[in-house]
Amino acid sequence: MFDQLVGNENVKHLLRRILGAGRLPGAMLLTGEDGIGKKLFALEIARALNCRSPRGVEGCGACPACIRISNFNFPQSAESDDWKKIIWTDHPDVGLVVAPKRVLLVDQMRLIECEANYRPFEGAARVFLVDDADKLNDSSANALLKVLEEPPHTSHLVLITSRPAMLLPTIRSRCQMIRFSPIAAEEIEKYLVQNKIAAAKDARLLARVARGSIGRALSQDPEKFTNQRQAMLKVLKALAAGDDRIQLLRSAEELNEARYKDEYEPRLDILETLIRDAWMLALDAPQTSVVNEDLLPQLTAISEKLDRSRPGGWISRIEEMREQLIVNINRKASTDALFLTMAAASGLPPKRRFLIK
Numbered sequence: 001m002f003d004q005l006v007g008n009e010n011v012k013h014l015l016r017r018i019l020g021a022g023r024l025p026g027a028m029l030l031t032g033e034d035g036i037g038k039k040l041f042a043l044e045i046a047r048a049l050n051c052r053s054p055r056g057v058e059g060c061g062a063c064p065a066c067i068r069i070s071n072f073n074f075p076q077s078a079e080s081d082d083w084k085k086i087i088w089t090d091h092p093d094v095g096l097v098v099a100p101k102r103v104l105l106v107d108q109m110r111l112i113e114c115e116a117n118y119r120p121f122e123g124a125a126r127v128f129l130v131d132d133a134d135k136l137n138d139s140s141a142n143a144l145l146k147v148l149e150e151p152p153h154t155s156h157l158v159l160i161t162s163r164p165a166m167l168l169p170t171i172r173s174r175c176q177m178i179r180f181s182p183i184a185a186e187e188i189e190k191y192l193v194q195n196k197i198a199a200a201k202d203a204r205l206l207a208r209v210a211r212g213s214i215g216r217a218l219s220q221d222p223e224k225f226t227n228q229r230q231a232m233l234k235v236l237k238a239l240a241a242g243d244d245r246i247q248l249l250r251s252a253e254e255l256n257e258a259r260y261k262d263e264y265e266p267r268l269d270i271l272e273t274l275i276r277d278a279w280m281l282a283l284d285a286p287q288t289s290v291v292n293e294d295l296l297p298q299l300t301a302i303s304e305k306l307d308r309s310r311p312g313g314w315i316s317r318i319e320e321m322r323e324q325l326i327v328n329i330n331r332k333a334s335t336d337a338l339f340l341t342m343a344a345a346s347g348l349p350p351k352r353r354f355l356i357k
């Protein structure tokens with residue numbers, strides 16, 4: 001049932017209407033931030049099509065078909081070649097492909113093409129999810145195009161991505177796009193408290209820093225988050241108070257420590273929210289727009305020293321670093337360079353600096 005999913009009421013409404021009219025497209029593209037529930041919605045579509053005792057146009061969530069649809073048989077080991085195949089649920093008509101490493105493979109698309117041609121084994125429709133569809137390269141995208149051209153009417157492809165711009169236009173144009181919006185902080189907070197995932201005070205903070213992604217809120221450990229944020233607050237202080245290079249290099253070193261390897265990107269995320277908050281305060285935005293509201297006194301003190309022309313450049317540097325992280329780069333050298341170029345960045349955006357030069 002769509003009602004059990006958090007947020008995105010307009011998407012629920014749209015899907016109910018399409019299902020009610022019996023016009024579910026052969027190919028859909030679900031877009032929106034990571035951790036917003038796109039895959040859960042895709043599974044609800046699969047349930048709606050295959051449920052044995054549907055509630056209106058929706059799956060009941062309780063019959064054997066609905067239950068089996070939510071149970072994926074993921075390979076046991078990260079090295080298994082089974083990641084290169086279709087990962088089936090316990091239901092023989094619902095499967096998923098994920099990128100085994102950095103790209104989705106041609107062979108995976110050929111498997112979908114082959115399977116999509118079969119009539120459903122058990123239910124009324126076969127549903128194939130393609131997760132992180134932005135990881136299609138030219139070859140795998142072309143292999144997928146073959147399926148998208150003429151999917152049998154009992155087979156449905158659901159592509160999922162947070163970066164739709166990375167997809168070939170030919171793929172995008174063959175899918176009905178369904179856009180997901182960030183979930184309101186209040187809704188995430190309510191979910192965390194109602195499901196006893198976090199204490200009320202932690203839930204408020206986690207919901208605010210999750211930036212609309214329930215997945216992000218669920219993956220945060222409040223204590224770990226507080227430590228990460230303390231470390232990033234030092235970076236912001238050093239930048240704002242006239243580029244304390246010793247502190248910046250020390251922070252870069254800490255960020256590169258092996259034990260924080262998995263925390264690298266979350267820490268950059270946190271640094272970005274802190275920069276935005278201080279920037280907002282420096283621009284006299286209302287205090288309610290501050291994400292890290294429990295740090296209001298510290299952020300206000302930072303914002304008073306902040307040269308308002310600089311935070312925009314800092315955020316651009318972080319975004320560039322994120323892009324570079326997608327390709328393999330030397331993290332250590334890049335982190336030192338990141339903090340030092342942030343320190344050196346003038347108030348002008350890079351393009352204008354170039355023109356003046």
Ligand SMILES: [Zn+2]
Pocket residue numbers: 050051052053054059060061062063064065066067
């Ligand atoms: Zn059911």
